[in-house]
Amino acid sequence: MISIKNVRKAFDTKKVINGLDLEIPRGETLVIMGRSGCGKSVLLKIIAGLLSVDTGEVWVDGTEITKLKKKPLNQIRRKIGMLFQSAALFDSMTVAENIAFMLDQHTDLSQQEMRKIVDEKLKLVDLHGVQELRPAQLSGGMRKRVGLARALAFNPEIILYDEPTTGLDPVTCTEINELIRDLNQQLEVTSVVVTHDMHSAFSVGTLMVMLHEGKQLAYGTPEAMINEDNPVLQQFILFGAPDQILNIDNPTLKKFTGRKPQ
């Protein structure tokens, strides 16, 4: 579905992505891990066609997007939903207008139909009665969830999540993780999830990649990642979630991660 071939991206002299290759097959959920500032958000923006690459190819759903003109690129983007790290809600609009934005721009749905979809998506992210509020009136975690609802509004085939659970309480975190898993399993969307939260990573990921110095350090299924013999990777996974991954004897935690390690 998405494949990245030998992509390089630098800002002035600062090389951020440095010859990266990456495959994301249809229907998989790829978790991207890596130290802060290693270029995860930049990579998501490259996939969405928001940032140009210096060299290399980016294929999305069978089309090479790096040299595409605006119009065909916008056609492809309608299949993509993206949750920004900062949520990036339009602050001149209400929550409902934010979520309905794509419907309003690209379809002829009536106000009533749009309102129904808005309510439905808000319910998915466990928010109620915020339709008429402005983004500035929401908490950080609420903004994130509205951003997620907006990303889902057009029923995308590909969803790019930039730190979907950062800043959320543990209960909401778990709900969001379940939502990501459900979307993946029931609607067969292809997802790319950037996260620092190992709990979330192992609960939603069907594939994982660890970025390091602009390249992939390790790539594979979660099971393979745990068994990978790489100190940088193991440090990252262990420091992130020692209990959930190591404590195989703890059935309660295991239930929450929704996956049996090893």
Place this chain on the structure above:
Amino acid sequence: MRNPPSESASSNGLAFLIKNRLHSTLSEIGEACRLLAETIFQIFRPPWQFDLLMKQLLFIGFNSLSVVLVSGFFTGMVLGVQGYVQLKPYAVEGSVAQFVSVSVVKELGPMITAFVLSGRIGASITAELSTMKVTEQIDALEVMGTNPVKYLVVPRFLACSIMLPTLTIFSTFAGIFGGYVAVVSLFGFNGYFYVLEVQKNLYVGSVLISLIKATSFGMAIAAVGCYKGFSISTAGGAEGVGTATTGSAVISLITILVLDFVLNHILFNILGLI
């Protein structure tokens, strides 16, 4: 002791700096023209979103009408007083009405309106768009398949091009009225004669000049405001927004002055309008 190599390095440095500066200014003008070209291209492409245009028209109108009226009125008063005092020694103070109306219609009406709008509207366009840029809202628009030029720039560009001539009509009347109030109340000038003189000197050509100038200024203000808003780097932050906003006001003032000179030359000397 002086160190010769360092001196040559510093003069090289200066040349380098000037060259760099020139290069970046030229490439900025190029970028701004590209944005302008895309804006004009997008204006003619459906779908048209009239609600967005309406919102901008109202925003500009509500924000600027009172300031434009007051500025126009006082400019007219100043012209009335100055004109009367300057013309009196030559015993042609009767021409003060003509002096006020011609200056206001052809020059000061569009100019004052453009100055007011470049400070109020141009700067606010830049502030809004650059904030959207640094908070990734423009990225969000693009990801959702909406062209930011079409969605954000086109309505602002059209609204400025429509509202500037509209508000210029108001400021022109306010200016002529200001001149009237000044000369009639301060110098006991004959009000009826003033009105007659104004009417006599109001040509279609002058009104056309006024409107052409005003429309051009409106386009310039919107183009500069939008370009400055868009050209901010995502990494600019709040500081970048501030710099872009003041930069926008200054650049559009200079653009208006240069444009006024060019238009005067074209309209009066080449096309021979009066």
